[in-house]
Amino acid sequence: MIYETLIEGGKHWSLTVHAGMRLRLVDRGGGANVGMLFYNPQNTLERYNAPDTLKCQHTFKLTRGHCLYSDMGRIFCSIVADSVGWHDTVCGNTNRAQIIARWGAKNYQTYRNDWTQNGHDAFLVEGGKYGLGRRDLAANVNWFSKVTAAEDGSMQFDPGNSRADASVELRFEMDTLILMHTCPHPMNPAAEYPRCPVLVQVDKTEAAGRDDFCRNARPENGRGFANTEFYRACGCSTEQA
Amino acid sequence: MNAVRRRSELLAAEARYRRVIPAGEYWIEVIKDGEVLRIVDVEGNQSADTLFFNAADPAERYSAVDTIREQRNVYLGVGSKLLSTDCKVMAEIVADTVGRHDTLGGACAAESNTVRYALEKRTMHSCRDSYLLAVAEQGRFGLGKRDLTHNINFFMNVPVTPAGGLDFADGLSGPGQYVEMRAAMDIVVLISNCPQLNNPCNAYNPTPLEVLIWIADVR
Numbered sequence: 001m002i003y004e005t006l007i008e009g010g011k012h013w014s015l016t017v018h019a020g021m022r023l024r025l026v027d028r029g030g031g032a033n034v035g036m037l038f039y040n041p042q043n044t045l046e047r048y049n050a051p052d053t054l055k056c057q058h059t060f061k062l063t064r065g066h067c068l069y070s071d072m073g074r075i076f077c078s079i080v081a082d083s084v085g086w087h088d089t090v091c092g093n094t095n096r097a098q099i100i101a102r103w104g105a106k107n108y109q110t111y112r113n114d115w116t117q118n119g120h121d122a123f124l125v126e127g128g129k130y131g132l133g134r135r136d137l138a139a140n141v142n143w144f145s146k147v148t149a150a151e152d153g154s155m156q157f158d159p160g161n162s163r164a165d166a167s168v169e170l171r172f173e174m175d176t177l178i179l180m181h182t183c184p185h186p187m188n189p190a191a192e193y194p195r196c197p198v199l200v201q202v203d204k205t206e207a208a209g210r211d212d213f214c215r216n217a218r219p220e221n222g223r224g225f226a227n228t229e230f231y232r233a234c235g236c237s238t239e240q241a
Numbered sequence: 242m243n244a245v246r247r248r249s250e251l252l253a254a255e256a257r258y259r260r261v262i263p264a265g266e267y268w269i270e271v272i273k274d275g276e277v278l279r280i281v282d283v284e285g286n287q288s289a290d291t292l293f294f295n296a297a298d299p300a301e302r303y304s305a306v307d308t309i310r311e312q313r314n315v316y317l318g319v320g321s322k323l324l325s326t327d328c329k330v331m332a333e334i335v336a337d338t339v340g341r342h343d344t345l346g347g348a349c350a351a352e353s354n355t356v357r358y359a360l361e362k363r364t365m366h367s368c369r370d371s372y373l374l375a376v377a378e379q380g381r382f383g384l385g386k387r388d389l390t391h392n393i394n395f396f397m398n399v400p401v402t403p404a405g406g407l408d409f410a411d412g413l414s415g416p417g418q419y420v421e422m423r424a425a426m427d428i429v430v431l432i433s434n435c436p437q438l439n440n441p442c443n444a445y446n447p448t449p450l451e452v453l454i455w456i457a458d459v460r
Contacts (some may be wrong), residue, residue: 010348045386045387048346049347049391050302050306050391051305051345051346051347051348051391052347052353054345054346054407055345055346055347055353055357055399055407055409056353056357058406058407058408058409059405059406059407060345060401060402060405060406060407061405069356069367070354071350071352071353072352073351073352073353073354073355073356074349074352086397086405090305090306090309090310090315090345091306091310092304092306092307092310095327095328097328098328134300134326135299135300135302135386135387137326137390138390138391139305139306148403148405149314149315149401149402149403150403151403152314152342153314153315153316153401154313154314155309155310155313155314155315164381167243176299186310187310193446194395220356220357223355223356223359223360224356226360226376227352227355227356
């Protein structure tokens, strides 16, 4: 294990990983949410594109076998393991006004580390460290959260989607800047502001082989891997030494 | 809000602006607070890939995720409030003869075409190319690639299944169908009339759109 850290609920962090590394998230107590955005650290104009990710794989949810696409037809990472089965990428974040409306105003002055941070501000803060701002935010992943759509399109949040020790594992196919927060899912109806800690584990892993599950999950993914492997072959993304 | 169809009482002869957008071209204009924009699917099953920006602060722009989450429905139709990244209402759909529009599928791009269809499709025209030309040519709006966020696909039908699938179904639209929205702030509207030749949704036949604008109702 290269690195392991616990991110408390309602906090944010960012890190850059190389191609050939894996990131594992563990929902320690159940009911967690991890908002996440992805950028190419060499050119942050290349970023996670949720619509491309969904339409390329004809899916509304994310789970094992799915790849997370950039707007340049490349794959930031593949979901190589998932004990949850459904992760959301269409609901965005909480913002300050929503947090106050749902859970009351808990400012830093009074509440210190127990203030109620929101996902939108969390991304602005982490993104700002890399020169990213309001124009650079996009539809994020909400790991561990499930929102279904009924026949008529109406959306429903599932509060029981993720249980204690549930985990999801990402294998990075290119160098990636990751912004993340552990603020609540914006459709979470909990009576109290949910504070759900998430364990983050970073390690090396094997590159995707010819028979890789994610590569072969759909013909589109084979082409996504071809685009990404060509990019790496050109020296634009490097294996971790 | 789904499958509700409401015709407009506005008369084309009274529009302050009227323009045909050929397939494969972009259109960008400012719509003032209170003005009404109609987009017409002239020949049917075309996709109007549409983005909105706050004219006074383009970093505030249409947000697909905030829009669908706050209305608790993944489809757009009459009554849908099109929200910004700050969750402010930018426009509201006030008339619609189609009943359902997509905002999950995003715009086509040369690069996503390589993934969706074939690597050799990389040189074919796409909505993202039209958007990029628009922001490069129309520098007065101060937009760039980072502003090309997730759009609305008016006239596109992309059903979500309860099990979590995503389909690209035949359009509900047809010749002469239209959708109308009233601006709730001064907005920049950027439309790519989709040039896609690989998707059966438009029968591999991209066709013109027409846009009309009426001034704010002062009655």
